[in-house]
Amino acid sequence: MSRRASRSGFGLLVALLRPRRRPLGFALVWTLVEAVPGLVSGLFVANAVDDGFLAGRPGTGLAWLGLLAAAMLAGTVATRLMFPHLAAVVEPLRDDLVRAVVTATVTRAARGESPDTAAVSRLTGQVETLRSLVSALLRTTNGLGISLVSALAGLLVLSPLAAAVVAGPVLVALAVFLLLLRVLLARQRGLVLADERLTAEATPILSGMRDVAACGAGEQAYAAVRAAVDAQAAATRALARAGAARRLIVSVGAHVPMLVLILAAAPLTRQGRLSAGEVVGAVTYLANGLQPALQSMTGILASWGVSLAVTLRRLAETVVPPPPEPSLAHACPPAGFELTARGLTFAYAPQATPVVQGLDLRIPEGEHLAVVGPSGIGKSTLSLLLTGLRRPTHGQLLFGGIPLDRVPERHLRSAVALVPQEAYVFAGTVRENLGYLCPPGVPDAWLHQAAERVGARALLDRLGGLDAEIGEPGALSAGERQLIALARTYASPARLVVLDEATCHLDPAAEARAETAFAARPGSLVVIAHRISSAVRARRVLLMDGGTARTGSHADLLARSRLYADLVGHWSNTPPPAAHPLATRRFP
Template identity: 50%
Template sequence: MASPGVLLLRSGLAGSRAPMVRIAGLTVLEAAPALAAGAVAATAIDHGFLAGRPGIGLAWLGLLAVLHLVRATAERAVFPHLAAVVEPLRDHLVRRLVSATLLRATDRYGRPEGVDAATVTRLTRQVESVRSLVAALLRTARPLAVSVLAAAAGLAALRLSLLVFLAPLVLVLAVFPLSLRVLSRRRRMVVLADERITARIGESLLAARDVAALDAAGQCLAAIDEAGREVRRTTMAAARTAGFRIAMVTVGGYVPLFALLVAGPQLVAGGRISTGELVGAALYLTGYLLPAVQAVTGTVSAYVTQLGTALTRLAEASGTVPARTAETAAGHSAMPATGGIAVTVDRLTFAYSATAEPVLAGLSLEIAAGEHLAVVGASGIGKSTLANLLAGLERPRTGRVRLDGVPVDELDDRRRSRWVALVPQEAYVFAGTVLANLCYLNPDAEPPAIDETIRLLGASRLVERLGGLAGEITDPATQLSSGERQLLVLVRVHLSPARLVILDEAGCYLDPASEAVAEAAFAARPGTLIVIAHRLASAARADRVLMVQADGARLGPHRQLLAESGAYAELMERWRGGTGV
């Protein structure tokens, strides 16, 4: 089975058959001197110069010069066809990677950590690297391989017995792929190490304020220094493997030439070959086969291993596209799976750094499958942090979150995206049709389900204004208000298969009536609903309310908390009085 990198390369070259056929035809012309050089030289010497007919010898050498002119013309003609291969390949890779990056970013619900510095490295460096390497291989390895075959055929045509001198070359060509695998693995380690140090530096720069505030510059420098040492170790290991090429060049290139020069005079004296055939064989070895061994074990092997490494990394980066497609085609239905997810929070403690005060400390609670919970509390108390912990986007310092008994940090991204949908305050709508935006999490949603969801969420007028489901959103930032973007995203999530929906102030830009309509639609939807309340009216609509405070948390139905918690009653009174929270 072909590797993911090879499959990615094949898909990128799938539309380049015509230029590749033209390149193949020109390659035949480029190989003409390699095929004829030794035979022409032998004829020029044996039947021209040594026979006392220099004119005949010069004529044969003139033929060889013509063949080299043909080769030069063919080489020049290849370049436009090379461009027709590598430019579409680059465009294909960029499209795949941009799609995958956007999917990861939106799977993270627009959070900055969805796209890291290593992704930028892949986009800006490795795509261009693949383009350049494919072009370089088509320029060098292609004529080189054909020239080796042509030179071997020419040597056999000159005198079949001369092929015995190619035995060391055959041995090297047999061993070479094994060394190439080792070198490819070590070059891959170099690329990974390079990405890690890029990510470390990028993270440190993005968190410069926090680093300064926490006096953590020493830890950052230590992490970057360790990543630098890893780069040095992997680079040295790759260099040692690459040094093996010297032995291969000696055995595959110089040993055959040395053997020919030692045995040649005896072969000529014994009449087994002519002087011209000896010179022609030496020309094949020195002019084509020795340079080919040097190039294959040097430049070409470097190109191949670098290309394999880059393609593997790009295939990994863009693998979310086919994986996502397969997942949605197989697993997404028009409505979420029956029943919600039971959520267990066990002694959860979270802080943003090792030295910072915990935002949440020792929180435990049980949320029944299908329950509607509202989370309230003062701004900055940790409500959004709790939402991220429940969705598995943050890791607690201690404690665990379990979804249907499964630790959330043990769910792979694909499974978690089917189980949980977190809707943040800032809604992400992309350029495209209204239908594409609404069905992003459920491409197989049926038209009746889409229409019904739009109606339930109160988005009918908005969709109509945008031109219906086929309407184009060209610039979401100017075409849509913040509230309209939130409404479209709420429709999108309502259509998704998620069995646990977490609305983190997801309707804060909607008017109170529209927010109430949206919450009612989600409350009626099969599944578990957690609402991080922007307006405390959300608490009155929930089955239970979790009030998060600096000194702990209170959990209970709205009326019970009003009666038993003075802090909760005061919070509600302040909201009703219009002073906010």
């Protein structure tokens, strides 16, 4: 794993834990108290043997053992007191991570990148893994490190000679462990990437089984998934083989020192260089301190720790936004709100027929444009392009004279609003829903006025006013949700509003009221029309017909375009309503 990636993953964890320094500090303090028995156990046992039982003073020996029991009791109490502080660190971690993942995914989608729902699913799974790993590691690694240090420090205080006997094998074991960690990190990352590749291969095939069967592509689909499964299995086996070396570390670092100490005990005690109590105390440190610590280190750090490091890196690569490009960091807001398309082309795949092709269009400030065309011709795709939610394959969009993809994101999302057919209403008060796109402190009078203008006042009264709670948005009808979304957008500061069949669940009168309100509102209005009346009300109409597009007033297109006349006849068998009084206004 690269150092830069390691730093980004570690930086993500530090950023998540930084607001919880206080409970983390308390948890560390109680961990130190919890480690006291491991620090004093060998000393107390040695004194119990040398000064007590071997000296013919069993009371003294029992007193030392009683002190050890008291230390163990204190460690148990410290463990109990540590858990509430540990919970205060760990439990909010998942919410923060989910929020970071979702925010990053939505932000990238808003920038025009295609949303990857499979990645969201994977990352939320990794979020839960990370939460569990952090919880386990915070609980164990503090005690693990302190136990290891306590065992070695206690052994050194008890007998420097015994410490020297075991130091060599322990240092060799630690060096091998550090080398093994690098291998395990690479193998664990390979397994995570193999899992993700398997998901990426299998998801579209499973969701398109009917098409696979219809095209007779079963063998190709099987081969693709089988290759991903084989790669995932190979990565799992490679990780398992690397993990098998952990037993060697415990043998070299704990079993070999104990064997060496036991073999050297007899000559060293005869020479008077070690006492029987020191031998027993040293064995106590090795058996109760060093060996469990090494077993935990190789078992926990080499599995949980490696998984945590790899998962942190994957999350950091996803949720940490890339630094802005120098050319974008100093971008200036556009001059005005005119939108211009030059040679605008978009296709969903390199070999696919473009949905929008070579479109030249100018939407000046104050324009009221209706977009019409047969179903599936690309009208909704055009709405995504005009609002910057998709990037064109070719061509250019200028907003206020600046390329749309170079407009500062905050300015673009404030100046441009898209209202889709499926209106979004969230659980909360009516005020929160209507004022969601407004700057802080928007007066209630303006929200009331916005609702009145688009025809949502009766709905507002029925719900109980701005303070009423919308507990279950699904209880509202599709038309009521559209009225709330329209009032929200009307109240916003957006100067270019695109309504993508945003009134399809309203009756014609309600639709006319809403569109008329937006047309009279400062700014430009683009309506993806689903009724002929929307085109009649507009000042200009854009007719999409696959590779060609025409603009003009309703009357112009009715006279010049057979397709438009057919659409008008399809939409309505009744005479169209009177044209908008400004429908004859011309724009270059």
